[in-house]
Amino acid sequence: MRVHIQNPENETLFPVTPAQWAAAVKRNPDMAGLRPSFAADEAGFQAAIGEAELLVTWVRIVHQRLAHEGLKPLAPKLRTIFCTSAGLDRLAPFDWLPEDVALLNNRGAHSVKAGEFGLMALLMLANHLPAFAQAQQRGEWAPRFGSVLAGRRLIVVGLGSLGGAVATRAAQFGMRVTGVRNTDRPHEACERVVTQDALDSVLPDAEFLVLACPLTPATRGLLDRRRVGLLPQGAKLVNIARGPVWDQDAVADALEAGRLGGALTDVAVPEPLPPGHRLWSVPGLFITPHMSVDDPETYNDDSLDILFANLRAAREGKPMANRIDPQAGY
Amino acid sequence: MRVHIQNPENETLFPVTPAQWAAAVKRNPDMAGLRPSFAADEAGFQAAIGEAELLVTWVRIVHQRLAHEGLKPLAPKLRTIFCTSAGLDRLAPFDWLPEDVALLNNRGAHSVKAGEFGLMALLMLANHLPAFAQAQQRGEWAPRFGSVLAGRRLIVVGLGSLGGAVATRAAQFGMRVTGVRNTDRPHEACERVVTQDALDSVLPDAEFLVLACPLTPATRGLLDRRRVGLLPQGAKLVNIARGPVWDQDAVADALEAGRLGGALTDVAVPEPLPPGHRLWSVPGLFITPHMSVDDPETYNDDSLDILFANLRAAREGKPMANRIDPQAGY
Secondary structure (H helix, E strand, O other): OEEEEEOOOOOOOOOOOHHHHHHHHHHOHHHOOOEEEEEOOHHHHHHHHOOOOEEEEOHHHHHHHOOOOOHHHHOOOOOEEEEOOOOOHHHOOOOOOOOOOEEEOOOOOOHHHHHHHHHHHHHHHHOOHHHHHHHHHOOOOOOOOOOOOOOOEEEEEOOOHHHHHHHHHHHHOOOEEEEEEOOOOOOOOOOEEEEHHHHHHHHHHOOEEEEOOOOOOOOOOOEOHHHHHHOOOOEEEEEOOOHHHEOHHHHHHHHHOOOEEEEEEOOOOOOOOOOOOHHHHOOOEEEOOOOOOOOOOOHHHHHHHHHHHHHHHHHOOOOOOOEOOOOOOO | OEEEEEOOOOOOOOOOOHHHHHHHHHHOHHHOOOEEEEEOOHHHHHHHHOOOOEEEEOHHHHHHHOOOOOHHHHOOOOOEEEEOOOOOHHHOOOOOOOOOOEEEOOOOOOHHHHHHHHHHHHHHHHOOHHHHHHHHHOOOOOOOOOOOOOOOEEEEEOOOHHHHHHHHHHHHOOOEEEEEEOOOOOOOOOOEEEEHHHHHHHHHHOOEEEEOOOOOOOOOOOEOHHHHHHOOOOEEEEEOOOHHHEOHHHHHHHHHOOOEEEEEEOOOOOOOOOOOOHHHHOOOEEEOOOOOOOOOOOHHHHHHHHHHHHHHHHHOOOOOOOEOOOOOOO
16 A cells, blocks of 8 residues: 655654654554655655555645645545544535545544643642742742542543543542533443533533533534533633633633632634733633643654554454544544 | 640631541541540640640641740640641751650651642643743743653652652653662662662652652752752752752752753742742742642541551550651651
């Protein structure tokens, strides 16, 4: 099978390298027959795409080169696209995607990192770290004591690779986790799982709330102003999903009013958040610049293992676990 | 046995209450024979101390009322003092303590909280959170990716209740932990344990270093300027011990020079750190105001259980696990 790996130009942290590919094939010897090419420029892309059966690349490149032009004339032999991102919301709606082309996301590559980041965020909120960061800037030594996580009630919205990992870590620390997803199928880390329709009924019980769902038409604006109002006094929020999943201004207003006990967000609207934007100075809000779930040292190795597991499944006539459902949007 | 509980005046978070005492006796029914009195003022102290056989109180109160006056004339029947703090360094040297009076610390009450705080600090440093806190103040969106903890080398100085809990949490996340304490007795969370004499030999290997030892003459100035210089480029430091255990200015200099990869300290010299002090604005340093190991919601319950376990041991003719060794200083 002809595989083309198209890296972004000038990318230094995350390009998939021939050495990483070779190491991945060594770990997965049944993939030795794949014939890879690598490029990071336009000429390399044009030279390879006509023959490529599998394209490994970034969402941004799919968006620019395939989703806005006819895919078939450019890439007649292409049957699989593997995007090295978990969230493909930027490519929706998927009406550009031919039915005979499988689009794979990278769900799973982020789970260890996401579990650690989510747990860190919960511990930071339990210990008032956003407030201490701001007190430090004022030169103010003002002790407040925090609580251990055990026994605290946590709602995790989204139980995929990211949210599932956070729920699992939280449960290891004794938190009582309620999961919210599109089915009420049980999850081993959750005391109970409810569907998104039941979100209103569980929000009043959320001491902690983690947003970790994909951005889809169904989750855009999910935590709107009305639902922020359903949260209990002192609730603590984490967003590792996408900025538009919550009403950013409603959350900021609630923090300023002292209604919430703190928040940590790894996402914002817009990104990058410009200097002077209101969000930077909301009391009790800690902002990280969309870095929560990626570890350059392990990312591509994990990604290629995920790709190869999908290719192996396809060879065996099984469904590819990371294939996007164009209707569901993830 | 006559027990007197002397709380500080105007203390709202941590006073030991009659209700907490009653609940602890319910959990430990063999302690039903103890006869407690409670006070938070001078008159209450004076009325009770002459008959008290066991005093439950704070380090500060022992320091003010017993350690600087003759203990025996004031409290002739006193045989046990239980301080609701882990670190009793403020009471050293212990020449004021009669040989027939056992001084107990509260080692153990802080371990769950300390383990969570220490893990949080490690995750924050692995994810560059001190730098992001400062970037947020400047309104600067500048992504840097972090690493997972697995495989990283951590040195924990002090393997008591605090350091042992941090080492255990770190090992659960796959860190490779070297412990440093006053014996080389193995610890289940550590790949190896060395004595303080060998500290110089392990520092060059420390990607992460956690200080969690008691402050004693042997640990004062332990991480001095020379030893800061032995740490590898980019090392990340956590201090949940006491401010004088490290050379605060040497650490600040190394952070300003870009020699270290970040630090989080819960202690400072002096405390409270005054407004305008240099430490507040050191790049890559996150300061929390000495709140790392206490959880008001669980602290007194845990403390009383620890006290009762010691009293039970004494009744059975066994050593009291929390008794201070005046020579060792902890």
